[in-house]
Amino acid sequence: MAMDMPPEGEEKLQVFQQVGTLAIDLGNTTTVVAFQAERAASPQLLDLPPISRRPGEVPSLIWAGQSNDPNPLVGQQVDEAGLVGQGHPSLSRDFKRWIGAPHPTKSDGSCLSPEQAGEILLQQIWRRLPPHIEVRRLVLTAPVESYRAYRTWLNQVCTTLPVEEIALVDEPTAAAMGAGLPPGSKLLVMDIGGSTIDLSLVALEGGEGRAAPIAQLLRFAGQDLQDSSKQALRCARVLGKAGLKLGGRDLDHWIANHLYPDVPLSETLLNAAERLKCRLSQVDLRAEATQLEIAADSEGNEVLPLRLCRRELEELLIARGFLNSLASLLNETLARGRGNGCELKDLQGVVAVGGGAQIPLVRSWLQQQTQPAPLLTPPPIEAVAVGALQLTPGVKVQDVLHRGVSLRCWDQRGGQHHWHPLFLAGQPWPTTAPLELVLAASRIDQLELEVVLAEPDINESHEVIYIDGMPTLQSKPAERKLHPWPGTCPTASLALQPPGQPGQDCLRLQFSIDDDAQLQMEGLDLRSGERLDKQKLGTVQ
Known part of the structure; x- marks a missing residue:
């Protein structure tokens, strides 16, 4: 019997609609896009022609005359049009590092702000999603150093997207999830991206099966995801972390400047340096084998050969202080981990992700410095996005303070003020019990007690400065200073009724940090027994 054939065009209806979670890991050079259907065993990297270079990878490039340009070129479109090396004001690249930065110093002549360029990229990715997928949840990643400002920007950008739920995870934590270690594991994550280096000690806590996912659930379209979730809260902690605004693109600057110190660093030359760096990172390459890349403009008028062997690249990185900066970050991260009861010997693994993690010098150095913990090397580019896909609603966030906060107190015996630490850098939040x-x-x-807060400087031993446009690592003195806390309420004072007398205990105060990183204060008047209303003093750093 002959089989009935469907009417013409009806076979297109046989494509199954896939419902699931979309992860976007916005990178300085490459943005990774992955999707996992609700019943799928593994995620898939999405091909988004014509803006993707390969499935899941979209170059972080924008060509637009203004923020409301109706037809911007995005990702691979910019590269294929030969526009990357022109240095035109319409070209935006390397913008991710400046999003949320407190004092942006970006000066590449682009007519778009970093936030505008990032918004265009995210919107264009959303517009080109395959029609057969339905996104119920969007998971985004954020860098450690500018996490809160970056979160605010993402929340604003995503308000118009038709998605029910949005979750946010910091990049090192997502990388830890991508390593696939079991619940209860403790691991060190080194993420070397295009613009930043982040080190984190992460503890994956309880749960059955695989490691519990980690997210900060954002309020979106009027929905409070934690309130609506019926899943039990499971908690993962970052025990210590440190970061530096230096990444793979800065290494490209060093290579190009090393080979052609008197030639302006055009995008064409930097892109050739990046390709050369990737060639020198091949695992089976001999240290003395010279590799060649050509920097040529779109019309072939200027050709510059770039030649380098792996040994020369490693000598250059060492001379620039790259390993010293990694050592400082590692020491800071491990010190904060020790403050939370985690030693190097307690680690179940060390995870290296990001494009810079492919450099053999980085891997060998990291393996030597973190023995006996095994070095794990998941796919370096997509590891963060794939790890972020393991997020689910109902996950409670517990991160660590990057700065800390202290309270000014009067020393009756010494006759002067001193600063009493409330919460220290590296201490987890939200807090499980108040500080009293x-x-x-x-x-x-005395008619009132003033609540005066301050925060310390981040004790970084290295910083990145720009000398004639060249990223340069510079040592910093280990001096600690306190600054007035920017989150302090302008009228943070507590009335004393009746007036207090010298040495008389008047108030018992309790300080805590909530899920939104808000420092809260409540208390009790010890003389009258009257409770003091809870008030929010500002956002911890």
Whole structure:
């Protein structure tokens, strides 16, 4: 019997609609896009022609005359049009590092701000999603150093996207999930991206099966995801972390400047340096084998050969202080981990992700410095996006403070003020129990107690400065300073009724940090028994 054939065009209806989670890992040079259907065993990297270079990888490039340009060129379109090396104001690249930066110093002549360029890229990715997928949840990643400002920007950008849920995870934490270690594991993550280096000690806590996912669930379209979730809260902690605004693109600057110190660093020359760096990172390459890349403009008028062997690249990185900066970050991260009860010997693995993780010098150095923990090398480019896909609703975030906060107190014996630490850098938040302090009056008939807060500088031993446009690592003195806390309420004072007398215990205060990183204070008047209303003092750093 002959089989009935469907009407013409009806076979297109046989494509199954896939419902699931989309992950976007916005990178300085490459943005990774992955999707996992609800019943799928593994994620898939999405091909988004014509903007993707290969499935899942979209170059972080924008060509647009203004933020509302109706037809911008995005990703691979910019590269294929030969526009990358022109240095035109319409070209935006290397913009991710400046999004959320407190004092942006980007000066590449682009007519778009970093935030505008990032918004165009995310919107264009969304527009080109395959029609057969339905995104129920969007998972985004954020860098450690500018996490909160970056989160605010992402929340604004995503308000118009038709998606029910949005979750956010910092990049090192997502990389830890991509390593696939079991629940309860502790691991060190080194993420060397195009613009940043992040080191994190991550503890994956309880749960059955594989490691519990980690996310900060954002309020979106009026929905509070934690309130609506019926899943049990499972918690993962970052025990210590440190970061530096230096990445693979800066290494490209070093290579190009090393080979052609008197030639302006055009995009064409930097792209050739990047290709040369990738060739020198091949595992089976001999240290003395010279590799060649050609930097040529779109019309072939200027041709510059770039020749380098792996030994020369490693000598260049060492001379520029690259390994010293990695050592400083590692020491800072491990020190914060020790403050949370985690030693190097407690680690179940060390994970290296990001494009820079492919450099053999980095891998060998990291393996030597972190023995006996095994070095794990998941796919370096997509590891963060794939790890982020393991997020689910109902996951509670517990991160660590990057700066800390102290309270000014009066030393009755010494006759002067001193700073009493409330919460220290590296301490987890949200807090599980409040910190309690008893405050006494310091003068006769004192009518109020002032709440004056301050935060310390981040104790970084290296910083990146630009000398004639060249990223340069510079050592910093280990000096600690306190600055007025920017989150302090302008009228943070507590009335004393009746007036307090010198040495008399007046108030018992409790300080805590909530899920939104808000420092909260409540208390009790020890004389009257009256409770003090809870108030928010600002956002911890």
